[in-house]
Amino acid sequence: MKTEANRRPDPIFTTDESHWQAVAERDERADGAFFFAVRTTGVFCRPSCASRAPRRENVEFFPTTDAAEAAGYRPCKRCRPTSLPRELAIVERACKVLDADPQQRMTLAQLSDAVHVSPFHLQRLFSRIVGISPRQYQAAQRAGVLRDALQRGRDVTRATHDAGFGSPSRMYEAVPAELGMTPSAYKRQGAGLTVRYASADTPLGTVLVAATDKGVCKIAFGDDAGTLVEQLAANFAQAERVEDAAKMAPFIAQIRAYLQGTRERFDLPLNIGATAFQRRVWDALRRIPYGQTRSYTDIAESLGSPRAVRAVANACASNPVALAIPCHRVIGKDGAIAGYRWGKQRKETLLETERKHHPADKVA
Numbered sequence: 146m147k148t149e150a151n152r153r154p155d156p157i158f159t160t161d162e163s164h165w166q167a168v169a170e171r172d173e174r175a176d177g178a179f180f181f182a183v184r185t186t187g188v189f190c191r192p193s194c195a196s197r198a199p200r201r202e203n204v205e206f207f208p209t210t211d212a213a214e215a216a217g218y219r220p221c222k223r224c225r226p227t228s229l230p231r232e233l234a235i236v237e238r239a240c241k242v243l244d245a246d247p248q249q250r251m252t253l254a255q256l257s258d259a260v261h262v263s264p265f266h267l268q269r270l271f272s273r274i275v276g277i278s279p280r281q282y283q284a285a286q287r288a289g290v291l292r293d294a295l296q297r298g299r300d301v302t303r304a305t306h307d308a309g310f311g312s313p314s315r316m317y318e319a320v321p322a323e324l325g326m327t328p329s330a331y332k333r334q335g336a337g338l339t340v341r342y343a344s345a346d347t348p349l350g351t352v353l354v355a356a357t358d359k360g361v362c363k364i365a366f367g368d369d370a371g372t373l374v375e376q377l378a379a380n381f382a383q384a385e386r387v388e389d390a391a392k393m394a395p396f397i398a399q400i401r402a403y404l405q406g407t408r409e410r411f412d413l414p415l416n417i418g419a420t421a422f423q424r425r426v427w428d429a430l431r432r433i434p435y436g437q438t439r440s441y442t443d444i445a446e447s448l449g450s451p452r453a454v455r456a457v458a459n460a461c462a463s464n465p466v467a468l469a470i471p472c473h474r475v476i477g478k479d480g481a482i483a484g485y486r487w488g489k490q491r492k493e494t495l496l497e498t499e500r501k502h503h504p505a506d507k508v509a
């Protein structure tokens with residue numbers, strides 16, 4: 146399975162020299178691409194900030210405002226690097242245009258005409274805020290339609306057409322990165338793989354753990370083993386599925402220890418497919434410390450995509466490995482438990498367990 150999807154370097158602002166040149170020229174085109182901080186003032190800015198030019202030796206660069214704040218810098222009051230009203234408005238307009246008809250195919254030039262921004266600037270802003278390029282965004286929309294159709298059992302050619310791809314070959318070049326594997330492999334539902342699994346009773350109900358040779362591919366909770374095994378069979382219909390309690394025992398032992406509050410971290414190799422955006426969200430979730438929570442908005446902001454709250458919630462809901470990616474630590478902004486893929490009650494219990502074993506930690 147492909148897990149590192151769509152990682153492409155920024156077209157120009159990739160080196161410290163190019164960063165510094167943009168700062169020296171107050172280049173607006175660099176806004177959103179990176180931030181710079183000044184050691185002598187403890188403040189960080191957008192590249193175009195109109196404040197007095199700093200000296201090169203006092204400057205450091207950060208890819209996100211989050212990284213700058215983590216390094217101890219405060220946002221500049223003048224250029225307000227943490228608020229992105231203008232950039233967001235542009236990207237929101239672009240998303241609206243693309244969302245209006247997921248099956249249409251828009252070039253970057255057409256899209257930039259529609260939102261009145263240069264193609265170059267739009268491309269970079271969009272990637273910075275949404276996490277993927279407009280082209281990838283469109284491919285992801287079509288992949289979503291395709292995935293649904295394939296999972297409902299449609300054949301590849303028909304599903305391809307319905308998802309707005311002109312031909313299977315077009316779709317094959319565009320989609321693999323979004324599905325995490327080629328559509329036929331997805332359709333094949335794990336054909337060629339051996340998936341070992343076991344289920345066990347826990348205080349949280351029945352847990353099912355499944356793994357390929359490369360790592361854990363599923364951790365799910367449910368009320369009975371039969372249903373969980375059926376779900377596994379649907380996800381990996383064509384894989385060779387082998388019940389193997391001995392091989393899964395170390396993983397299940399970790400889960401039990403966690404549920405008893407005697408273990409805070411998992412040491413599990415994971416083998417899961419992810420889109421570029423899911424990967425970023427899941428990485429952010431894994432950085433939430435035991436005993437703490439974050440809101441969906443916090444996560445979206447930490448990714449530099451403050452408006453992507455719903456996309457973050459979707460990525461949480463599609464987490465294939467309960468606990469190992471702690472999506473249960475994400476709650477509503479108002480403190481509400483919100484949803485959980487494996488049931489709200491379980492999420493409440495998990496948060497309670499963590500709080501109990503870490504009573505001193507503040508729950509953010």
Ligand SMILES: [Zn+2]
Nearest residue numbers: 190194221224
């Ligand atoms: Zn500034």
